[in-house]
Amino acid sequence: MSKPVLTMEGISKEFPGVKALTDVNFELYPGEVHALMGENGAGKSTLMKILSGVYAPTQGTIRLKGADVTFRNPLDAQRQGVSIIHQEFNLFSNLSAAENIFIDRPEMVGRFGRIEWSRMYDEAQRLVNSIGGGDIDVRREVRHLGVHSQQVIEIAKALSFQADVLIMDEPSAALPENEVQKMFDVVNRLRNQGVAIVYVSHRMKEIFEIADKVTVLRDGTKIGTRRIDEVTEQSLIQMMVGKEVNQLYPVREQAPGDEVVLQADKLSLDASHHISFELRKGEILGLFGLPGSGSHTVAERLFGLKRGTGDIKMNGTSVSIHSPGEAKSRKIAYVPPDRHRQGIIKPMSIRQNLSLPILPQLSKGIMLDQERIRQLSGEYMEKLRIKAPGDGQSVDFLSGGNQQKVVIGKWLAARPEILILEEPTRGVDVGAKAEIYSIIHQLAGEGLSILLISSEMPEVIGLSDRILVLYKGEIVHEFAHGEADQEQLLQRASHPRLEGGTL
Numbered sequence: 154m155s156k157p158v159l160t161m162e163g164i165s166k167e168f169p170g171v172k173a174l175t176d177v178n179f180e181l182y183p184g185e186v187h188a189l190m191g192e193n194g195a196g197k198s199t200l201m202k203i204l205s206g207v208y209a210p211t212q213g214t215i216r217l218k219g220a221d222v223t224f225r226n227p228l229d230a231q232r233q234g235v236s237i238i239h240q241e242f243n244l245f246s247n248l249s250a251a252e253n254i255f256i257d258r259p260e261m262v263g264r265f266g267r268i269e270w271s272r273m274y275d276e277a278q279r280l281v282n283s284i285g286g287g288d289i290d291v292r293r294e295v296r297h298l299g300v301h302s303q304q305v306i307e308i309a310k311a312l313s314f315q316a317d318v319l320i321m322d323e324p325s326a327a328l329p330e331n332e333v334q335k336m337f338d339v340v341n342r343l344r345n346q347g348v349a350i351v352y353v354s355h356r357m358k359e360i361f362e363i364a365d366k367v368t369v370l371r372d373g374t375k376i377g378t379r380r381i382d383e384v385t386e387q388s389l390i391q392m393m394v395g396k397e398v399n400q401l402y403p404v405r406e407q408a409p410g411d412e413v414v415l416q417a418d419k420l421s422l423d424a425s426h427h428i429s430f431e432l433r434k435g436e437i438l439g440l441f442g443l444p445g446s447g448s449h450t451v452a453e454r455l456f457g458l459k460r461g462t463g464d465i466k467m468n469g470t471s472v473s474i475h476s477p478g479e480a481k482s483r484k485i486a487y488v489p490p491d492r493h494r495q496g497i498i499k500p501m502s503i504r505q506n507l508s509l510p511i512l513p514q515l516s517k518g519i520m521l522d523q524e525r526i527r528q529l530s531g532e533y534m535e536k537l538r539i540k541a542p543g544d545g546q547s548v549d550f551l552s553g554g555n556q557q558k559v560v561i562g563k564w565l566a567a568r569p570e571i572l573i574l575e576e577p578t579r580g581v582d583v584g585a586k587a588e589i590y591s592i593i594h595q596l597a598g599e600g601l602s603i604l605l606i607s608s609e610m611p612e613v614i615g616l617s618d619r620i621l622v623l624y625k626g627e628i629v630h631e632f633a634h635g636e637a638d639q640e641q642l643l644q645r646a647s648h649p650r651l652e653g654g655t656l
Contacts, residue, residue, distance in 0.1 A: 156219065158183050158349045159204075159235075159318050164213035166199050173199040174373045177213075181318060181349045186340060188352045188360045188381075191370035191393055192584035197353055200370070201320050204351070205237040206230030218317065236311030237320040242303050246296035251277035253295055254310045280309040283346070284339050301332040308339060312348075319343065320351045325359060337363050355582045357386045369393055394584050401587045402615030403594045405634075409436035409618050414468055414602045415571055420454055421461035422447040426626025432571065432604060437597050439617030440606045443646050446623035448606045449490070452575050455604070456480045456487040467570075481510065486564035490576035496560035499549035503541055504530040506548050506559050510567045533562035537592055554585020561592065572596065575606040590616060610639045622646050 159181040166174040174196045181187050191197050202208045204215070206224030215222050217234060224230040227237070244253050254277045255261045263269045277291040286305040295303060304324065311319055321340070325333045340363055343350060352364055360367060361381060369376040369392040376392045384392075390401070415432040422428060426447060432438050442448045453459035457476040465472055467483055474480050480487070489495035497506050507530045508515055515525050530544035537558040541551060548559055557577065564572065574593070578586040593616060597603055607613050613620055620632040622645045630645045 155183055157181060158218055160214075160216040161200070161204065162214045162216070164200065164203060164215075165211050166196075166203060166208060167211045172373060174203075174210075177370070177373075177375045179368060179375070180378075181351060183317075183347045183349050184344050185366065186344055186350045186352050186364050188354060188364035188367040189370070190353075190355065190360065190367055190389065192582040195370040195393070196373040197370055198322075199373075201237065201322065201351065201353060204230070204318075205235060205320060231311075231314040231316070234315060234317040235320070236314055236316040236318070237322060238304070238307045238311060238324060240323040242307055244295045244303055244306060247294060249292050249294055250281070250289060250298065250302075250306045250309075251291040253306055254280065254291070254313055258313075276313075277309065280312055281305060284308055284312070284342050285335075286339075299332075301335050304336060305339060308343070312343075316348065318349050318351065320353065322353045323355075324352070325354070325356060333359070355580075357389065360389075361386070371395065390583050393582075394587065401583070401590060403591050405594060405597075405618070407435065407598045409597070409602075410434045415455075415604075416464075416466040416469075417451075417455070418464040418466070420451070420463035420465065422450045422454070422626045427463060428623070428626070428628050430621055430628065432602050434602055435597050435600045436618050437593065437603045437605055437616050439613040439620040440604060440623065441608075441610070441613045441620055441642060441646060442623030444608075445625065446646065447626040448623050449575065450626075451623075452487060452489075452573050452604070452606055455571075455573060456485060481567060484568070484570040485573065486510075486567055486569035486571070487573040488560050488564060488575065488577060490579060492556055492560050492580070497548050497556055500547060502545045502547055503534065503539065503551070503559055504544040507533055507544075507563045507566055510563055529566055533566060536565075537562050538588060552581075552585065554581040554588065557581055557585070557589060558592070561589070565596070569601070571602045571604065573604045573606070576608065577605070578607075578609070578612065586612075610642050614639065614642065 157180045161177065161179040164174055164177040177196070177200060179200065189197050199208065203210050206227040206229055222233055224233065248256070251274050255273050261269055261273045274291055281289050281291055284305060286302065286309070289298065289302050289305060295306065298306070324336055340350060354360060364381050366378060366380055367384060367389065368378040369389065371393060410433055412434040413431045414434050418429050419427040420429065428451070440448045440451060450459060454461055455474065457474045457480045460475055465474060472483055474483060493499070504526060508526045512521070515522050515529070527544065534544055539555050539558045539562065541555060548556055551559070577593070578589050581589070593603060605613065605616055614637055618634050620637055620642070621628050622630040622642065624646060
């Protein structure tokens with residue numbers, strides 16, 4: 154067995170009043186993809202910041218290729234062989250890919266202080282080609298490259314420092330689903346080249362597909378390291394949060410009523426597909442389908458983001474919804490699937506984000522009523538258990554789970570009767586998921602009608618009173634609560650016909 158390329162022993166880190174890490178050990182071997190998991194606040198980021206030179210440990214030793222090392226800053230860590238690729242790319246969009254890879258690198262400067270452009274382009278292209286980016290022209294400006302190509306450039310930049318250890322922080326977060334497999338191909342190439350990779354992620358599916366080992370942190374301590382074939386999703390969740398997976402979903406204490414608050418009749422999803430369904434008061438109605446099934450279009454139609462034919466009735470009365478403004482006036486709220494682009498304004502504070510949908514109601518003439526805004530933010534920070542120093546905190550500095558709570562809170566402030574939740578826990582850790590699930594149940598118990606659209610089967614099964622399954626723009630089956638398991642749900646969503654005829 155090869156020796157570890159990296160050993161971290163007894164790593165502890167203290168900040169004023171906070172002990173972020175306590176006696177953490179971590180080993181990494183050449184050609185290994187080692188996943189690092191844990192809830193937000195578990196210590197993952199702190200440990201990786203120590204490894205990449207951002208922080209110095211309060212206690213502990215870092216050993217790289219058998220020698221004790223100290224990193225004065227991130228550039229020092231890079232020069233010694235440890236590079237990090239952040240969730241948000243650090244690229245200059247107006248510079249070429251090659252310039253980004255070798256920016257501020259004296260080895261590319263020749264006699265008389267001139268940049269050796271030909272050498273730089275050749276070396277950049279060689280690096281990019283080595284990790285499967287042969288279709289990328291390194292002379293092109295980064296702004297003209299796709300997201301996956303930009304990630305390849307980030308990796309090439311890290312490898313240009315002769316990286317022995319590569320930290321990938323939520324590497325799929327910036328990628329659309331169809332680009333994730335390409336990223337895995339790059340990771341596999343790096344593994345085959347002997348690069349040791351720390352893969353920081355909360356996405357279970359990816360961990361089981363790409364990782365060789367997994368280490369779990371909880372509350373700043375190491376819970377354990379396992380080979381990936383020694384764990385299941387359930388056992389990982391238990392390591393991360395200290396509870397079984399089935400305990401994540403609260404028990405529904407109150408059944409939904411019989412009163413129909415929303416009725417969609419022949420709602421068009423495209424030129425040839427129409428669906429009809431009912432949503433009852435206090436009900437969590439799950440909508441599940443594979444990509445392309447039309448579930449996203451249902452949300453867009455109900456919130457006025459997409460027009461079409463069909464009749465929508467609310468409390469028995471036909472209504473027209475041609476814009477989000479009309480949807481809001483009908484007491485319909487929509488939490489979209491991409492909170493970063495559609496749900497929050499990151500530089501703004503919690504207080505500002507929470508008040509945005511109802512600003513006209515929070516004004517005194519031409520002035521905003523700051524006291525009412527503070528009361529509103531305080532109410533929803535408490536109700537949704539948003540963890541932050543105060544409501545003036547920029548949303549950009551919140552964890553993914555707390556950002557998602559802000560998105561939910563801003564629409565709850567509009568006092569809706571119907572809440573459309575699309576991918577409500579995308580990009581949040583397991584502990585935050587459990588909190589959001591509790592909030593969803595609480596809201597339904599208060600009489601709010603919820604349309605839950607999610608690609609996570611355990612989420613749909615665990616939360617929904619009923620589940621409607623979509624296949625290519627049609628509802629092909631309905632499950633009552635407790636009727637479906639994941640295999641049945643996927644089977645119905647994959648095949649419109651099974652033995653015995655039409656679903």
